[in-house]
Amino acid sequence: MATLADVAKRAGVSVGVVSRLLNGDETLRARDETKQRVRAAAAELGYTPNYAARALRKARVGVIGLAVHDASNPVYSEIIAGAQAEAAKAGYALMLSDVNALATDDEMFKRFVSGGAIDGLLLQRAGTAADSLVSKIASGQVPTVLLNDHTRGPIGSVAVDDYTAAHLAVSHLIELGHESVGLLHVDGPRSRAARRRKGWADALAAAGLDAPASRVFRGGHTADEGYRGMRELLAAPEPPTAVFAANVLAAVGALSAAHDMGVRVPDDVSLVGLHDVFVADFLQPRLTVVKLPLFELGARAVTLLLSQLNNDPARHESITAPAPVMVLRQSSTPPPSH
Amino acid sequence: MATLADVAKRAGVSVGVVSRLLNGDETLRARDETKQRVRAAAAELGYTPNYAARALRKARVGVIGLAVHDASNPVYSEIIAGAQAEAAKAGYALMLSDVNALATDDEMFKRFVSGGAIDGLLLQRAGTAADSLVSKIASGQVPTVLLNDHTRGPIGSVAVDDYTAAHLAVSHLIELGHESVGLLHVDGPRSRAARRRKGWADALAAAGLDAPASRVFRGGHTADEGYRGMRELLAAPEPPTAVFAANVLAAVGALSAAHDMGVRVPDDVSLVGLHDVFVADFLQPRLTVVKLPLFELGARAVTLLLSQLNNDPARHESITAPAPVMVLRQSSTPPPSH
């Protein structure tokens, strides 16, 4: 690999000039002819800066870490895509990691957050003890921003409007004529789960309807958990005529559970999920869903993190535009008795 | 951040000793008492090695790149998980990247494969021109191994047994009594697609059945493409009574297409997919599938790459164990007329 010194020698100048020129240093006063010569030499040698050396010198590596619980979860992949795009714009690379691995494997944690392997960290919490540990420790080492979460103090955070999304979904169901709407709710950071539940409750209340705890079932954020939650819900004494699943994967499982119990969707019970992922459009029936700007969430998170890298204070951001939208498909219709 | 020098000072020794001790240098002859002192100092200061410095010095960064087409594709995520696990064992980190971004964005390409940002590259091709470009260039810069692909020359590769998997799926259908089995085939590197098609054809031939080109439709590897392919297949003059989809996502789309066309699965047509991903178990009907050792694929790929990093020659590996297995679910039954 060609080094700066190689280029300098070939161009007959010193390394300082080459470095400054190639990095676009404005204050460099050099003859045009010299610039040409240097550029030509660099091109001929196929020069590429060595990032390890640069990182060592500048104490900044140009990579931002992204720790999630399950990179294969389609919900996360849109966030990741957004983060990726924004990071690339700023010349940063993204490095994925698993939150649990980070929490469990001490070696990995040190390598990832200490040791200068990343300049900043994007973190997806999920309410477990390990999570708070990670976020606590990590924030002391590297600038951190939490994804779809809310926090004060030295850690930044950015969130989408879960409350409005839930409100929207439930209002849609109410407009269709439903009077009893169950909730398959997620665990996770209190605030996130709570916002979705409040959206559900408020929408019901606004229509003068009940939002009793007896209609709330644990849906989790996997299809398996959603399956179990829906079974419980449908086995309840007076099952609701509609269900809002606070997570798509839970909705996928819920659909499957209804089918297995001989309950037809949407004829017997309507179902709407949160987050629009491709699979929603390939289920039978196709899943009605509310779509949140997940791509933007990822993008804004890196913007915020980048500003923290420049010593701006950590802050919280809410993404209000684009607003949540209903994606009407086949799983929601008026209730049976209408 | 505490540096080696800090630790050395605190322990009252020189940096050389600290470095050798902490790295487990066998040839270091030091008094036990000294070792204790050094270890204590390191612990007290919370010393973590700086990876940029180490990388610069050793000309090796400890990260291996993994370039795929769509990190959110559940099929890839199992491969990724396998690679992750194996890399972690060897103290390597994994850095994901998008193949297309790499092919398009020159800046990114240089940063990723030149510039020493990665020590080796795991690459998922898909038959496009961009791919061969990438693999060609990349292999000149860093050791490379292709995922589920086959190649000779300076690039390594590792593949699962697509042929047997396809053969297994089609044989299963034949045993159920089907005599006409359609194929939703994938594009991608010739060898991979060809192996699956040959498995289909050979299984049919072994039973004295026809495998005409008129029963082969393009299924691609997304649900959308599978949807389109299945529509065409079902609209054909004499549609088959069973279909093998050479990719799960295509199978997901195919199921949806059948439903939209009023064709019942499995009553009117049986369907089996390739690769067992979670969603297969949550569809209606649950999808019968053949499972290939994808996790092992990822793991073996990094093992191979690591050996190439130690100057072993590039070679090709086939993963034969665990063997492909049928996962029987609800989408395959005997043909209607039986």
Next chain:
DNA sequence: GTGAAAGCGCTAACAA
């Protein structure tokens, strides 16, 4: 048994 020192490739401050 342990210390000293060179140097990986780069940036930035200072000289000339």
Next chain:
DNA sequence: TTGTTAGCGCTTTCAC
């Protein structure tokens, strides 16, 4: 307008 130089933190060879 361009050259020189001091390190960033680490590993490794060689000397004592």
